[in-house]
Amino acid sequence: MSIERTDIHDQGRPAYRAIADALERSIGAGDFAPGERLPPVRDMAKKLGVTVGTVNRAYVLAQSRGLLTGEVGRGTFVLKRPDRQSRIRLAGENSANAADLVVNQPPVVLSDAEAADTAARALATGGAALLGRYPPTSGLPEHRAALAAWVARIGLTAQPDQILLTAGVHSALAVTALACLRPGDTVLIDQLTYPGARDLLGALKFRVEPVATDEHGLMPDSVETAVRVFGARALFTCPTLQNPTAITMPDERRQQIAEVVERNDLLLVEDDIYGHLPQTRPIPFAARLPKHAILVSGMSKCLAPGLRLGYIVAPPERVGAITTALHDLLVAASPLPAALFTWWLNEGFADEILARIRRQIALRREIAGSVLGAAPPEGSLHQWLPLPSSWTAERLVEEAARIGVHLPRSDVFAVGRTPPPKAVRLALGSIADEEHLRMALRRLRGLLDQSPPRAAPVI
Numbered sequence: 341m342s343i344e345r346t347d348i349h350d351q352g353r354p355a356y357r358a359i360a361d362a363l364e365r366s367i368g369a370g371d372f373a374p375g376e377r378l379p380p381v382r383d384m385a386k387k388l389g390v391t392v393g394t395v396n397r398a399y400v401l402a403q404s405r406g407l408l409t410g411e412v413g414r415g416t417f418v419l420k421r422p423d424r425q426s427r428i429r430l431a432g433e434n435s436a437n438a439a440d441l442v443v444n445q446p447p448v449v450l451s452d453a454e455a456a457d458t459a460a461r462a463l464a465t466g467g468a469a470l471l472g473r474y475p476p477t478s479g480l481p482e483h484r485a486a487l488a489a490w491v492a493r494i495g496l497t498a499q500p501d502q503i504l505l506t507a508g509v510h511s512a513l514a515v516t517a518l519a520c521l522r523p524g525d526t527v528l529i530d531q532l533t534y535p536g537a538r539d540l541l542g543a544l545k546f547r548v549e550p551v552a553t554d555e556h557g558l559m560p561d562s563v564e565t566a567v568r569v570f571g572a573r574a575l576f577t578c579p580t581l582q583n584p585t586a587i588t589m590p591d592e593r594r595q596q597i598a599e600v601v602e603r604n605d606l607l608l609v610e611d612d613i614y615g616h617l618p619q620t621r622p623i624p625f626a627a628r629l630p631k632h633a634i635l636v637s638g639m640s641k642c643l644a645p646g647l648r649l650g651y652i653v654a655p656p657e658r659v660g661a662i663t664t665a666l667h668d669l670l671v672a673a674s675p676l677p678a679a680l681f682t683w684w685l686n687e688g689f690a691d692e693i694l695a696r697i698r699r700q701i702a703l704r705r706e707i708a709g710s711v712l713g714a715a716p717p718e719g720s721l722h723q724w725l726p727l728p729s730s731w732t733a734e735r736l737v738e739e740a741a742r743i744g745v746h747l748p749r750s751d752v753f754a755v756g757r758t759p760p761p762k763a764v765r766l767a768l769g770s771i772a773d774e775e776h777l778r779m780a781l782r783r784l785r786g787l788l789d790q791s792p793p794r795a796a797p798v799i
C-alpha cells in the first residue's frame with residue numbers, strides 16, 4: 341500500500357502536512373508494516389505530483405510524530421504501529437543519538453546493584469506468600485499504611501483504609517471514574533492537559549470539556565460556567581506542577597476552586613503525580629475537600645516509573661464503590677511494587693532516591709536556565725517554553741527533529757477546540773546525562789535564535 345494523490349489534495353493545508361497525516365493514517369491502519377521501508381523521496385514525490393522538498397518535509401514531520409525512523413534521504417523506515425500515546429512517546433526512540441525531550445520521566449538514579457539488592461531484601465520475608473496468594477483488592481494493610489505515611493508528607497492525613505493501590509495513575513483514574521461517574525457524564529479538565537488522562541476518559545466514554553486557565557491554573561469563573569453549560573459532574577486537574585504548563589496552583593486559587601466544587605457538588609479528581617518533587621507546595625485539595633476530592637498519584641515521577649505503583653486516596657464513603665471498580669478492572673494491583681516501595685520507605689531508601697532525583701532536577705533546571713534563559717519551577721521535571729513570535733510550535737517540533745532533538749507535538753496537550761499552544765514542553769529528565777542535555781538544549785536554542793526556514797512556495 342502507499343499514499344495516493346487523492347489522499348493529499350483539497351485538504352486546505354500544506355501538502356507536506358497532508359502527506360504526513362496520510363502516512364499516519366496508513367501506518368495506524370496497518371497498511372505499512374513496522375520496519376517496512378518507505379518509497380524513496382524522489383519516487384514518492386513523482387507519484388504524488390509534489391516536489392522532493394515537500395516529501396522530505398513530510399517525512400521529517402512524520403519522524404517527529406514518532407512514525408518513522410532513519411535518515412531522510414538514506415532510507416526511511418516505519419516504526420511500530422502508532423496509537424495516540426506512541427505519537428508522543430516514540431518520538432524519542434527514533435535513533436541512538438536522538439535527544440529525547442519527549443518522555444517526562446526522572447533520570448535513572450538507581451544502580452543495578454541497588455535495584456537487585458533492595459528487591460531481594462524486600463522479598464526476603466514474606467515474599468513467597470506475596471507471590472503465592474491473591475492480595476486483597478485494595479492492597480495489603482502494611483502497604484496501605486506505608487502509603488498513608490507517604491501522603492502525610494504532602495499535608496494529607498488519611499487512614500490506611502482510605503487508600504487503594506493501583507498500577508499507576510492511569511488505572512487509579514480509570515477506577516475512580518468508573519466508580520464515581522455515570523456513562524456519558526461530563527468531566528471538566530484544564531484546556532491544556534496531560535493527554536493520557538484526557539484520552540483515557542474519552543476511551544471510557546466520558547465527555548471531556550476544557551476549562552480556561554491563567555498563570556495560576558484553572559480559573560474559578562470558567563469552572564463555574566463550564567459546570568452550568570455542560571452539566572459537568574467532575575473536574576480533573578493536576579494542580580501541582582501541572583503537565584504540560586508546570587504551573588502550581590497557589591493556595592488562594594485552590595481555595596476559590598474548592599468553593600466552586602462544593603457549591604456545585606462536583607467530584608474533584610486531583611492528580612498529584614508531581615507532588616512529592618518540590619521542597620514546598622500547597623496542601624492538596626484532598627486535605628481541603630475531604631468529601632469532594634479524590635487524590636490519585638503514584639511513584640512514576642518521584643521514585644521510579646517502572647515500578648508502576650499508583651494509589652487512590654478517597655473519602656471513606658467512596659471506598660466501597662472504588663474497591664468494586666478496582667476489582668472489576670484489575671482484581672488487585674500487584675503487591676510486588678508495593679512491597680519494594682514499603683521496604684524503601686521503611687529503610688529510608690525512598691528518601692535517598694527522591695533526594696537523588698531532586699538533585700538531578702536542580703542541576704537540569706540550572707542547565708535550562710543558563711542555555712535557554714528560562715528554567716522550569718523548583719522541583720519540575722518539565723518546562724513549558726513559550727516561543728518567539730516567529731515560531732509556531734509545529735514548526736519548531738519539526739525543525740528540532742531534523743537536528744535530532746525530539747519534542748512532543750504541542751497540540752497533543754490541547755483539549756477539544758483549544759487552539760494549539762505557542763509553546764513547547766521540554767521533558768528534562770529523559771536524557772541520561774547532563775552534558776547531553778546541555779547539548780540538546782543548545783541546539784534548540786540555536787534554532788530559536790533564528791527565524792524558521794522559509795517554507796517551499798505554494799502555487
Ligand SMILES: Cc1ncc(COP(=O)(O)O)c(C=O)c1O
Binds near residue numbers: 613637638639650
Ligand atoms: C499528570 C500526569 N498524570 C499521570 C501520569 C502518568 O502516571 P503513571 O505513570 O502513574 O500512570 C503522567 C505522566 O506523564 C502525568 O503527567
